[in-house]
Each structure stands twice: as C-alpha cells, then as structure tokens.
Amino acid sequence: MTSSSVSFDTFVEVEVKPPGAAQVVRVELSKLAGQLPTRVVAAVVVLAPFAVAGVLKAQGAVPADTLFGRWVHTSGFALPLVVLGFAGSWGFPVLAGLVAGDVFAGEDRHDTWKLLLTRSCSRGEIFVGKTLAAATCAVLMVCALALSSLAAGALVIGTQPLVGLSGTLLPPGHSLALVLLGWSIALLPTLGFVSLALLISVATRSSVMGVLGPVIVGAAMQLLSLVGKGEIVRTLLLSSGFDAWHGLFTANPYYGPVGRSAAVSVGYIVVSLAVAWIVVRRRDFAGSDAGWRSGWVVPARALAVAGAAVALLAVASSWGPKSVTAGRLEASISTTFSNLAVYQQKLLGRRVPAGAGLDVLPTCKRRGVSTPYSGQGDDWHCTLDVVGRQARQMPIGFDVNVRANGCYTAEGPPSVIGPATIRTRGRGVVPNPLFVFDGCFDTS
Amino acid sequence: MSTAVEALGLVKCFGAIRAVDGVDLTVRPAEIRGLLGPNGAGKTTLLRLLFGLIRPERGSVSLLGRQQDGTDGRLDGVAGFVEDARFYPYLSARHNLELLARLDGLGARGRVGELLELVGLAKDGGRKVGTFSTGMRQRLGLAAALLRAPRLLLLDEPTAGLDPEGTREMRRLLRELAASGVTVLFSSHDMAEVEHVCETVTIMRAGQIVWDGPLTALRAEAPVPEHRIVTSDDVRAAELARTLPGLRLEADPERGLRVSADAERLDAFVIALGRAGVAVRELELAESPLETMFFRLTSQ
Numbered sequence: 034m035t036s037s038s039v040s041f042d043t044f045v046e047v048e049v050k051p052p053g054a055a056q057v058v059r060v061e062l063s064k065l066a067g068q069l070p071t072r073v074v075a076a077v078v079v080l081a082p083f084a085v086a087g088v089l090k091a092q093g094a095v096p097a098d099t100l101f102g103r104w105v106h107t108s109g110f111a112l113p114l115v116v117l118g119f120a121g122s123w124g125f126p127v128l129a130g131l132v133a134g135d136v137f138a139g140e141d142r143h144d145t146w147k148l149l150l151t152r153s154c155s156r157g158e159i160f161v162g163k164t165l166a167a168a169t170c171a172v173l174m175v176c177a178l179a180l181s182s183l184a185a186g187a188l189v190i191g192t193q194p195l196v197g198l199s200g201t202l203l204p205p206g207h208s209l210a211l212v213l214l215g216w217s218i219a220l221l222p223t224l225g226f227v228s229l230a231l232l233i234s235v236a237t238r239s240s241v242m243g244v245l246g247p248v249i250v251g252a253a254m255q256l257l258s259l260v261g262k263g264e265i266v267r268t269l270l271l272s273s274g275f276d277a278w279h280g281l282f283t284a285n286p287y288y289g290p291v292g293r294s295a296a297v298s299v300g301y302i303v304v305s306l307a308v309a310w311i312v313v314r315r316r317d318f319a320g321s322d323a324g325w326r327s328g329w330v331v332p333a334r335a336l337a338v339a340g341a342a343v344a345l346l347a348v349a350s351s352w353g354p355k356s357v358t359a360g361r362l363e364a365s366i367s368t369t370f371s372n373l374a375v376y377q378q379k380l381l382g383r384r385v386p387a388g389a390g391l392d393v394l395p396t397c398k399r400r401g402v403s404t405p406y407s408g409q410g411d412d413w414h415c416t417l418d419v420v421g422r423q424a425r426q427m428p429i430g431f432d433v434n435v436r437a438n439g440c441y442t443a444e445g446p447p448s449v450i451g452p453a454t455i456r457t458r459g460r461g462v463v464p465n466p467l468f469v470f471d472g473c474f475d476t477s
Numbered sequence: 478m479s480t481a482v483e484a485l486g487l488v489k490c491f492g493a494i495r496a497v498d499g500v501d502l503t504v505r506p507a508e509i510r511g512l513l514g515p516n517g518a519g520k521t522t523l524l525r526l527l528f529g530l531i532r533p534e535r536g537s538v539s540l541l542g543r544q545q546d547g548t549d550g551r552l553d554g555v556a557g558f559v560e561d562a563r564f565y566p567y568l569s570a571r572h573n574l575e576l577l578a579r580l581d582g583l584g585a586r587g588r589v590g591e592l593l594e595l596v597g598l599a600k601d602g603g604r605k606v607g608t609f610s611t612g613m614r615q616r617l618g619l620a621a622a623l624l625r626a627p628r629l630l631l632l633d634e635p636t637a638g639l640d641p642e643g644t645r646e647m648r649r650l651l652r653e654l655a656a657s658g659v660t661v662l663f664s665s666h667d668m669a670e671v672e673h674v675c676e677t678v679t680i681m682r683a684g685q686i687v688w689d690g691p692l693t694a695l696r697a698e699a700p701v702p703e704h705r706i707v708t709s710d711d712v713r714a715a716e717l718a719r720t721l722p723g724l725r726l727e728a729d730p731e732r733g734l735r736v737s738a739d740a741e742r743l744d745a746f747v748i749a750l751g752r753a754g755v756a757v758r759e760l761e762l763a764e765s766p767l768e769t770m771f772f773r774l775t776s777q
Contacts, residue, residue: 052579052580052581052582056579056580056582057580059579060576060579060580063572063576064565064568064576067565067567067568067572068567069567143563143564143565143566144563145563145564145565146530147525147528147530147558147559147560147563148558148562148563148564148577148621149580150528150529150530151528151530151552151555151556151557151558151559152552152577152580152581152625153551153552153553153580153581153582153625154551154580155551317530317531317532318525318530318531319491319522319525319530319531320521320525320530320559320560
C-alpha cells in the first residue's frame with residue numbers, strides 16, 4: 034500500500050449525493066453487459082434470424098408446422114412472425130430466464146449481497162433497480178429479435194404482401210405495422226416471465242433455478258393449454274399471451290385476447306414482484322447461509338406445491354366456456370377458404386372482380402369422440418359446400434387440426450383443390466394457398 | 478453527534494444459538510475501536526447488525542447519530558466490509574470500483590485511480606477480480622470502503638490474508654484514517670494487532686460483551702506477564718525462585734519453566750540465577766498481559 038502519497042482529508046470532504054434506483058439500473062445493466070450469457074443471448078437474437086432466413090432460402094423448405102411458416106418464401110414479413118411464434122413457445126421463457134434468473138441469485142453465488150447492501154442505496158432502491166434492469170434488458174432483447182427478424186425477412190426474402198390468417202392479402206406497410214404490433218404484444222407476457230424468473234431467483238437463491246425456472250413454468254403452461262376444453266384456465270396461463278397477436282392478422286381483427294393477455298401479464302408481474310420484494314425485504318443476509326435451510330426439504334416442498342398446483346389447474350382446465358367450438362371454426366374456415374380461393378385465382382392469372390368471393394356453407398365436426406362439436410384436436414373434419422351458379426353445390430372435405438388457441442390447419446383433397454404448388458404468371462412456382470392453409474378464430 | 482456507533486440491547490438468534498446476546502456498544506467519533514473475540518464470539522454478526530444486513534430480535538442501532546430503520550435505510554457516511562471482501566469476479570478491479578462509485582453517488586467516481594494507488598493495486602486495476610488473491614481482495618475491499626468518503630468504517634478482520642508488509646500498511650492506514658476524523662470499528666481475534674492500532678477495545682464472548690473500555694484500563698487489570706525461561710539447571714532455578722517474593726514459577730509443558738512476575742522481580746530472578754551459576758539460555762514473553770487478560774475473559 035502507498036498511503037503516504039495520499040491525503041485523507043480529500044476522502045472525508047467529498048460530497049456524496051444519494052444515487053437512487055436510476056444509478057442501480059445503470060450498474061445492473063453494466064453488470065449484465067459484462068456477463069457471458071447476456072452477450073451470447075444478444076448475439077443470438079441479432080444473428081439467428083439471418084441464419085434461419087439463409088438456411089430456409091438455401092433449402093427451399095418451409096416450417097409448415099408454425100403459423101405463417103408456409104409463406105416464408107412468399108413474403109419477408111412471414112419470417113418475423115414465424116420467429117415470434119417459435120419464441121412464444123420456448124424463446125421468451127428461455128430469454129427471461131437467461132436475462133433475469135441470475136440478477137438476484139448471482140449476488141448469492143458471488144457472495145456480493147453484502148457489497149451491494151453496504152453502499153448508499155436502500156434495499157428498496159436495489160430491488161427496483163435490479164428489476165428495472167432485468168426488464169430493460171429483456172425488452173431490448175425482444176426488440177432486437179423483432180428488428181433482426183424483420184431485417185432478415187426483408188433482406189433475404191423481400192417485402193412482398195403477406196397472406197393473412199383469413200386469406201386476405203396484407204400490403205407491405207400494413208404487414209409491417211401488424212408485425213411490429215404483434216411483437217409489442219409479446220412484451221408484457223415476456224415481462225411476466227421475467228418477473229417469475231426474478232421471483233424464483235430471489236426465493237431459491239439459485240442461479241440454476243432462476244434460469245431454468247421460467248422454462249419449466251413455460252413448459253408446464255404449454256402442457257396445461259393442451260388439456261381440457263375450458264377457456265378460464267387457458268386465459269389465466271401467462272404463455273397464452275404469446276398467442277394474443279393472432280387476431281390482428283384476421284379479416285375481422287379481434288383484440289379480446291390482447292386485453293386479457295395484458296391483464297393476466299400485469300397480474301403475474303405484480304404478484305411475482307410483490308412476493309419477491311417481501312422475500313428480499315425480510316431476508317437476513319447472515320452469510321454462510323446461516324439460518325437458510327438447505328438440503329432437500331425446501332426444494333421438495335416447493336416441488337410438491339408446484340405439482341399440486343399443476344394438477345389442480347389440469348383438473349380445472351375443463352371449467353368455463355368451451356374455447357373451440359364447431360360454430361367458431363365454421364365461421365372462420367369458410368371465410369378463409371373463400372378469400373384464399375380468390376387469391377389462388379389471382380395467382381393463376383385469372384381476373385377476379387373486386388369484392389368477389391365464394392358462397393361457402395361449412396359443416397364441421399369431430400370424428401370418433403363423444404363431444405363432436407367442441408374441443409381441440411386433429412380429428413376435426415369440415416365439409417365446405419361451395420355454392421356455384423344455379424345453386425349447384427360442390428362439397429369439399431378438409432381434415433382440420435384445431436389447437437386450443439383457436440388456430441387451425443386445414444388440409445384439402447388434391448383432386449379438388451390442386452397440387453401443393455401452382456405455376457403462376459410472372460412469379461414462377463408458389464405454394465397452392467388452398468392445399469394446406471392456416472387460420473385463427475377468437476376463442477372467447 | 479456525540480456517538481458514532483450506539484447499539485443498545487442488541488439480540489440476534491440463529492435457531493437456538495444466541496449469536497449476539499444483549500450487546501450495548503458505544504463508539505465515539507474519530508475513535509479507533511478494536512472488536513475482539515475468539516471465533517464464534519459474535520463479532521461478525523454484530524457488524525452485520527450494525528450494517529443492517531440482518532435484523533435484530535431486539536435492540537436498536539444508531540450510526541453517526543442516525544437511528545437505523547430496520548434493514549431498509551441508507552448507510553450514509555458508513556462503509557466497510559464483513560467477513561472477506563467480495564466483488565464481481567468477471568469484472569476488473571477498476572470496473573468494480575466504478576460501479577460501486579455509482580452506487581455511492583456520482584461524486585465518488587473520480588477517485589477510483591487514486592484509491593487503487595492507495596491500496597497498492599494501481600498496476601492490477603485492469604485485472605479481473607476473479608484472479609485476485611485473498612489479500613488483494615482485502616486491499617480492494619478497503620478501497621471500496623474509502624470510495625464513499627466514510628465518516629465511519631466498520632471492518633471485519635481487515636488484515637486477514639494480508640502479508641506482513643500489507644498488515645503493517647493496513648494498520649498505519651487505519652491510524653491515519655482515525656487521525657483524519659474517521660471513526661473506525663474493526664474486528665479481530667488477534668490481541669497484538671489491536672494493541673498496535675487501538676486506544677479502546679471491546680471484547681466479546683459467546684455473543685456478549687465481557688470487556689469494554691480503554692486499553693490502559695485493561696492493562697491495569699491484567700495480571701503480571703508470564704515468561705518462559707530455559708536454564709542450564711531448571712531444578713536449581715526452581716529452588717531459587719521459591720526464595721524470592723512476588724514470583725510464581727511452574728514447569729512449562731513443552732520445555733523449561735514459566736515465570737509470572739513483574740519486570741523488577743523478573744530482573745532480580747535473572748540476576749540471582751547468574752550469581753548462583755545457573756545460565757539463562759532462553760527468556761521470552763510467553764503471553765503478554767493483554768493476551769492473558771483476553772484469554773481469561775474469553776475462556777468458557
């Protein structure tokens with residue numbers, strides 16, 4: 034040490050201003066930026082969409098099991114929606130875990146709580162600062178992923194009009210606005226998962242649990258959404274919010290899921306953060322885990338409570354109004370089919386008068402089940418009677434896979450609707466829009 | 478402000494263990510106070526209570542004249558560390574201090590380089606703290622504590638892990654800080670270290686304070702010093718000792734004899750040995766009076 038060269042008077046006379054939560058946010062963002070996982074996530078969200086776009090373009094294949102997947106070669110706006118759909122299943126919970134799961138538990142891992150709590154900030158400021166930093170980082174990552182997906186789609190595929198979920202063609206400007214709106218709708222559920230990650234991080238004091246916890250919760254919610262026919266539990270699942278943007282892309286947009294998703298997400302955020310704050314506020318930072326019950330008792334109890342909650346929700350998943358019904362499916366599929374039929378004719382170079390459409394009489398029911406007019410499943414069959422001139426009807430049968438979120442995939446008979454691809458005038462070979470098509474309807 | 482630290486009736490339990498048991502502690506401004514005690518005496522727990530890292534079951538804490546409100550209040554003017562100093566290992570020493578400076582208010586940011594130089598880490602400022610030794614982290618801990626211009630320093634075994642030169646410098650630094658008006662309360666289990674640095678001392682045992690006051694008062698209450706003496710004829714030396722007043726002698730379990738006497742009587746004993754033809758081969762202080770006192774106070 035070289036104390037002789039320094040005057041101590043300078044140290045005792047320096048004016049120190051109370052830093053507040055804003056400084057904590059800056060510090061926490063700086064710490065996050067210094068950590069390898071954050072850098073890896075940042076690199077992935079920026080580069081992965083370009084890699085996906087490049088691979089899809091090179092292979093010529095399409096991710097047909099994802100909404101808008103079959104249009105990735107037709108419009109660059111499909112790619113960000115494919116990425117959004119995939120991120121809603123796994124990406125956002127993983128991102129939330131990686132960004133927020135270590136924010137509190139990292140202080141336990143490095144034994145640095147005492148370093149933080151012996152500065153000029155109160156516990157409240159540190160909690161608020163850490164929470165805001167995690168939220169800011171997560172929002173930045175989501176925005177980066179959205180913009181890089183958009184850029185990748187536009188640069189690699191192009192900015193052609195997008196075929197919506199009711200079979201209508203959405204102009205590029207409208208598509209861009211809807212894509213941005215769709216991604217912004219995913220922000221609140223993502224912040225819900227960030228809050229869960231923070232809560233798990235605080236409660237378990239484990240970085241591993243903080244990172245994996247949101248992923249496990251997300252997976253459990255995905256499973257719960259697959260069982261039961263009721264709307265109540267599905268609405269209360271945080272992961273359902275990632276499907277709320279579907280309604281924007283239909284001919285008659287529905288915004289109910291957006292509002293419900295926002296309310297549910299805010300509920301998760303408020304409850305998670307309130308519980309996390311109580312835990313932090315009441316915690317004794319006694320060092321060496323004094324007073325902290327380690328071992329298997331606490332994790333076993335938590336696991337038992339979580340298991341009981343999942344079981345209860347699984348039982349309750351059939352409560353409430355039925356989300357998937359024959360009436361809703363019939364209304365949606367007839368409109369979508371009619372619009373896509375018009376689009377198909379345009380692709381084939383035939384003149385279609387403005388406002389033209391088909392009169393379609395749909396009949397949908399499930400096969401081989403006790404409840405033939407409700408519930409998700411791949412056993413739906415819809416017969417679309419197309420009313421032609423002189424009231425002649427041409428029935429077309431579609432096998433339909435309907436999911437709990439109200440989206441479906443319909444597959445028609447090639448003998449009637451043509452092959453998987455069609456040759457167009459001027460645009461070469463494109464997917465036959467009627468061969469297999471997707472649609473969505475409001476489940477509420 | 479009449480007191481820098483005022484703790485009244487502090488009680489802290491961990492399960493069935495009363496780690497701090499009814500502690501009253503007062504430290505005056507600009508005082509340098511040693512907090513002594515064997516391992517498990519409750520020193521670190523007391524410092525954690527003062528920092529507000531843990532909540533007491535009973536009692537109150539006032540730092541720099543301001544009542545500490547549970548664990549939610551700011552620690553304005555108070556700095557230090559408990560147990561060993563810890564930092565973010567994936568960041569450099571300089572980056573760690575810069576972040577801490579932000580948490581202390583913008584005014585402190587400019588002194589990072591100066592403080593790294595002060596604690597002898599100027600050359601290592603760019604290294605990640607994960608590569609630092611315990612001693613280097615202790616030095617960085619002191620720099621982090623000084624960053625915020627504290628008026629009260631609470632340090633938990635600040636010389637732990639330091640080499641002899643670092644220990645000497647740390648002691649000098651603490652004295653200089655106290656001379657500049659900073660109140661220092663530091664814990665140690667080494668009586669000799671406290672003797673070097675402090676004017677007053679608080680000794681803890683099993684969560685309770687068993688002595689609190691100036692070192693001079695402790696010395697006054699201390700027994701006569703005990704020396705170990707090795708002679709050419711220990712049997713003869715023992716016989717001779719019995720003839721001298723104010724001298725207590727017993728066999729040392731390892732080697733030679735243990736003599737308890739004040740300086741004058743010890744001198745007389747050594748001279749008598751020489752006159753009797755008994756050579757003194759070794760003579761050393763076995764235990765200082767303060768150490769003896771410390772062990773007496775802290776033995777169960």
